[in-house]
Amino acid sequence: MEEKSRKNPSWAKAFSVYRHPRVLGMLFLGFSAGLPLLLVGGTFTAWLRDLGVSLAAIGFLSWVGMAHSLKILWAPVVDRMPLPFLTPLLGRRRSWMLLAQIFLLVSLLGMAFTDPREHLAWVALWAVLAGFASATQDIAIDAYRIEAAEKEFQGAMAASYVLGYRVALLAAGAGALHLAAGLSWSVAYGTMAFLMGVGILTTFIIQEPDVFVDExxxxxxxxxxxxxxxxxxxxxxxxxxxxxxxGAIIGPFADFWQRFRFTGLVILLFIGLFRISDIFMGVMANPFYLDLGFTKTQIGNVAAAFGLAMTLTGAALGGVLVARFGIMRMLIATAVLAPLTNLTFSWLALLGPEMYGLVVAIMSDNISAGMAVAVFIAYLSSLTNTAYTATQYALFSSIMTLPGQFLAGFTGVLVEHISWFWFFISSALIGIPAIFLAILLARLANPDRIKQPGHGRKS
Incomplete structure (x- = not known):
């Protein structure tokens, strides 16, 4: 009975993880990480189109966002290379955070004071700089999150990060668009640059984690x-x-292979497939709502605002459930929920433009997605060795998004050949392999049982 109590803490204790200072700090770091994403993505393309920039140019400029998928290429530098002056002052993780945040601040101000109609090349240059700075900040924050707290706090750290991230997306999306409509795009981007101060201030307030490297x-x-x-x-x-x-390149991969051997191949395959059903269907979500007959206002109110609230609810719930039941059991549960909730959209396709149907579909999908993100971040964190945190986590996060992003490019062609009903059925079916891999990993590489080298802090 005592052993069961130790493994499954009370609900009150599970919720108490959100009072941990470093869990609270992740809320603001998550905001800093999420803010630039749309400013070089959806909001950026809306700005360019609003000012009359050609669709061809906008299409090429969308490649700016690829920096996040390529960050594994320079993650070893962020992981191991000290920065003059900053690293002795702030430490390894905070120094790279601050450098990236300063570059983000400068590049967003550059975009704010440059007119794309007259200097499109300069706007593109500022956007590229912002994209790479944003990806670099992600590398440092991901490493900090894993190293700053013990394993039992990782679910809450992930949930707090997701909460801040999603609030930032709301600010950089709807907030920037409202500012641009009421004032100007320069004011919108200048305001977003000012909000980067949240991340800079947090970087100075938090403490550098002490990292234990095992023998x-x-x-x-x-x-x-x-x-x-x-x-x-x-x-x-x-x-x-x-x-x-x-040490920086060979070491992280040799360490991963040494710890997991051939099970590591199963882990990497699972990482690539876990979110594939969500990413696959997500690209076609808004076109589906419009084709079904919902208005833009309805989509904004339910899919955006209400959907955000449900995602945050799911992320917070995921953090609590990880603390209560452990990572692996929740990983299996969310692997099952992802394709199941996709089926609610098949039901909505048959139902038609009924608001209650949209609410049910958005609620089920976003809660499960929020849970999945929080649980999966905690799982990926448990796989890293803090001697190589940034490099190994960047590898995992790149593998996590690339397969889904690649396949998502063909979703438009697929919808043209099959109905919306069967499209969402297919998006559910491609999520089934992840369920079997999660069950297999529960036997082969359960992170709740494997002692992860390097996790923990110096006493």
């Missing part, structure tokens, strides 16, 4: 260094760069 990881790095040093070559710049590359 097994240290031994692995020493072995890699010995291999690099085996030729007896004297110390020089190129040799130092090779040694850094071995």
């Amino acid at each position: 097994k990881t240290r031994r692995l790095e020493r072995e890699v260094a010995v291999l690099e040093n085996g030729n007896g070559e004297k110390k020089n710049f190129f040799k130092d760069m090779r040694l850094w590359f071995a």
Whole structure:
């Protein structure tokens, strides 16, 4: 009975995780991470089209958002390279956060004071800088989130992050559009640049996490260094760069393989498939509502505002349930919920433009999606070694989005050949493999049982 109580804490204790100072801090860091996303995405394209920029140019400029899918390429630099002046002052994670936030502030101000009709190339340059700075900030914040709190707080850390992130999306989406309509686009982007101060202030307030690197990881790095040093070559710049590359690039992948072996391949496959049904159907959600006969106002009120509230509810619930039942059981549950809730849209396709049907579909889908995001972030965090947090998490998050984003490009063609009803059935079916992989991982690589090296802080 005592063991059961230890494994499954009371509901009061489960909810108390949200009072942890670092869990509260993640709320503001999540806001800082979410704010730039639409400013180089949906809001950015709306601004360009509103000013008469051609659709072809807008299409090419949408590639700015690819920085988030490519961040694995420079994550090792963020993970291991100290910054002059900033790292000694703030520490490894906060220094990169602050640098990225400063670049975001400057680039958003650059966009605010540049007219795309006269200087489109400059606007594109500022947007590219903002995209890469945003992805870099994500790398540092993800690493901080994993290292700053113990494993039992990771679900709440993820939920708090999602809450701040979603509020930022509301500000950068609906908020920026209202400012642009009432005043100007310059005021809208200038205001968003000012809101980056939330992240900068939070970076100064929070404390740098102390990271424990276990002896097994240290031994692995020493072995890699010995291999690099085996030729007896004297110390020089190129040799130092090779040694850094071995620790920053080879080390994270060697560590992952050493800990999980062939189970690691199952884990990576699962990461790529877990969110695929949501990403696949998400691209066609708004066109579906319009085709069905809902007005833009109805879609905005229910799909955007009410949907946001349901997503936040799901994220908070996911954090509590992880603390109550553990990561793996909730991972299986959310893997099942994702395709099931997609079926509510098939029902809505048969029902037609009835508001109660839209409310039910949005409520079920967004609550399950919010839960899934919070649980999945906690799961990915549990897989990392804090010696390589930024690199390994960036790898996981890139794998998580790329398959769904690739397949989503074909959804328009699919809808043209089948009905909306069967489209959502198909989006549910492609989520089934993730359920079986989650059950398989419960036996092979349960993160609640595996001792993760490097998790914990120095005493």
